[in-house]
């Protein structure tokens with residue numbers, strides 16, 4: 001990949017092409033990326049894109065006017081579709097460098113793989129698909145006013161370009177918070193690691209969008225930015241890849257905990273849910289952590305029956321633990337809560353192992369199915385990571401129970 005002449009003021013980073021057709025499933029396969037061409041110190045600005053090269057909502061309003069109901073993501077995607085049709089466009093060198101497919105993103109998976117996405121991810125992916133469709137229909141309405149049209153595939157490609165490459169415009173001096181999304185050519189060739197520490201924003205003094213690295217790099221190393229504190233499920237959904245090591249990974253156990261609630265609450269009135277109120281949902285485990293909310297919910301579920309005498313007293317004890325005034329409600333309650341979690345983990349581990357087995361033979365059981373090899377690799381990794389977290393939690397639980 002060549003630097004786009006004049007589109008950025010890159011000083012010490014250059015770009016490198018890795019052929020996307022050659023499957024290389026190693027940690028380093030990030031597609032195209034930026035490389036340090038000399039040592040870079042912490043605190044240096046690594047990329048600086050002048051305002052006139054940013055594709056922002058403001059710049060698009062100058063082209064398309066403001067008499068439309070399109071949001072920034074919708075309009076940026078529509079703009080990419082229209083510009084990609086213009087073979088004489090000044091932006092052609094940039095357009096030619098945009099990805100040609102997004103087949104590693106779950107939203108593009110065929111049913112054979114979608115059926116094996118973790119439930120929470122599957123729901124989010126279906127929602128993303130619906131968002132793309134709604135945005136497409138809105139843009140079609142707008143195009144009709146200009147006697148133009150476009151096909152779904154064109155728009156989906158452009159929508160995903162924006163999703164995976166946009167920046168959030170905030171001023172570097174912090175005067176404007178929230179900001180807006182925009183495309184910043186060249187800067188969007190920087191890949192992600194969770195180790196990278198950066199500061200970014202629009203510098204009002206020089207009218208450039210800048211990224212400053214707080215991590216030093218040596219000549220020849222790939223330079224990274226940080227897309228945010230995302231676990232691999234979120235990275236896969238939004239960007240179509242996974243990190244080989246990701247300390248943000250977690251397993252969500254909401255469905256399993258709600259099942260326990262419904263078993264209890266179907267027999268009695270919903271007193272537990274009333275008590276739970278601020279701790280409802282978001283029950284997760286990480287490799288070395290059981291979330292506070294999850295333990296709070298399980299301890300409540302482990303209180304003896306809501307209709308049995310003394311329930312209100314026991315709920316007060318539960319409140320004391322939640323407020324950090326005491327560690328345990330009682331040894332019996334703690335044991336019950338941990339055993340509940342152990343049962344949940346065993347069930348979820350069985351499901352994860354089953355998915356890993358199915359995915360390991362899916363190319364033989366579904367020879368007709370078409371999918372990108374990375375898509376299958378990423379999906380297997382997601383399940384393996386979940387299983388590792390669950391197994392580590394099971395080891396922790398059995399140790400903890402043996403010492404209670």
Ligand SMILES: C[S@@+](CC[C@H](N)C(=O)[O-])C[C@H]1O[C@@H](n2cnc3c(N)ncnc32)[C@H](O)[C@@H]1O
Nearest residue numbers: 029030031032164165188189190191192239241
């Ligand atoms: C902003 S673009 C970065 C440039 C991109 N590599 C390219 O070739 O155009 C974001 C995309 O880069 C890829 N990517 C970024 N960081 C990555 C990483 N650590 N590992 C693998 N792919 C990565 C993903 O495909 C993601 O959707």
